[in-house]
Amino acid sequence: MDFKDQIKQLGDRIVRLKDSIQTEEATKTALILPFINALGYDVFDPHEVSPEFISDIGTKKGEKVDYAILKEGQPIILMECKHHNQSLTLHDNQLLRYFHVTKARFGVLTNGVIYRFYTDLIEPNKMDQKPFLEINLTDMREVHFEELKKFHKSYFDVDSILSTASELKYMGELKPLIVQEMSEPSDTLVRYLAKQVYQGQINAKWFDYFKALIKKGFQQIVTDQITDRLKSALTKEEQQEIPGSVATVADPVVEAKKDPIIVTTAEELEAFYIVRAILRSTINGERIYHRDAQTYFAILLDDNNRKPLCRLYMNSQKKYIAFLDEARKEIKHEIQSLNDIYNFTEHLQKSLAMMDTK
Secondary structure: OOHHHHHHHHHHHHHHHHHHOOOHHHHHHHHHHHHHHHOOOOOOOOOOEEEEEEOOEOOEOOOEEEEEEEEOOEEEEEEEEOOOOOOOOOOOOHHHHHHOOOOOOEEEEEOOOEEEEEOOOOEOOEOOOOOOEEEEOOOOOHHHHHHHHOOOOOOOOHHHHHHHHHHHHHHHHHHHHHHHHHHOOOHHHHHHHHHHHOOOOOOHHHHHHHHHHHHHHHHHHHHHHHHHHHHHHHHHHHHHHOOOOOOOOOOHHHHHHOOOOOOOOHHHHHHHHHHHHHHOOOOOHHHEEEEEOOOOEEEEEOOOOOOEEEEEEOOOOOEEEEEEOOOOOEEEEEEOOHHHHHHHHHHHHHHHHHHOOO
């Protein structure tokens, strides 16, 4: 089993076990030690993994950090653990104090589900307050596997990790800001962009106009990028199906007769991820799929069209989320924004229970 499969298996294990884990010690045993083992370190060898690691600090004697991963007798990674339901905070944390008195260049704060990786990018030998990398083992992206693999015993190299740590740190902080600006443009951004295209005074009326226009523009940009990628992929597939074929300009008359292309919007994808996040505590998120149609966007269990968890109608002025009742009759509920989906958590759970028995 390769590294990626091991981490995926560990993510499935977390979903399966976490609700039955009651204590911090149980979190360490059931979730965190398997993670350390997946990184290639022998959790039963104190020369590699030292539990309750002690490094006296000034007048403070006997303070412990939960685990230290060692190389040639020296700590290279310090790890502080919390219960899986506990929030992660560095306030009064041993990691901050231990970091500058050991040779370790990396600190990890974890609750067994989320792992936050820290180093000293801002001030040498003083651990940053913000992590340069945060990973949720139950929601892994491709980039996460690549970055996490750098901490594996076989590939561990301080310089290699630090070379990308700064980019990861600031990109991690920028992406939520960019997403926020795209979903709800700030006053500063609206005024800046409006001034680039409109020379008059930006009064309240024009401000509201441009804010709506900019928000719509962001959505169209994402939609256009998705459409371009779909067209590119379809073109490549068509050319591969006919060896030696030469791409020709489509007959506009024939093209007009084709069914319109179904475009999955960024808003629909965001809705899908919200639904998957809501249900992830109950089932493995990989069992939840989506399919787009002309009139609605379906979210399905096990990619089965007969097991719809919900349907979203997002292509008109009014937006709806719909569920099937026990008679398989569709019931629609109007929503004002994607955030309203969270108000239908019980509906989603009920729908899942109904579809998972079929």
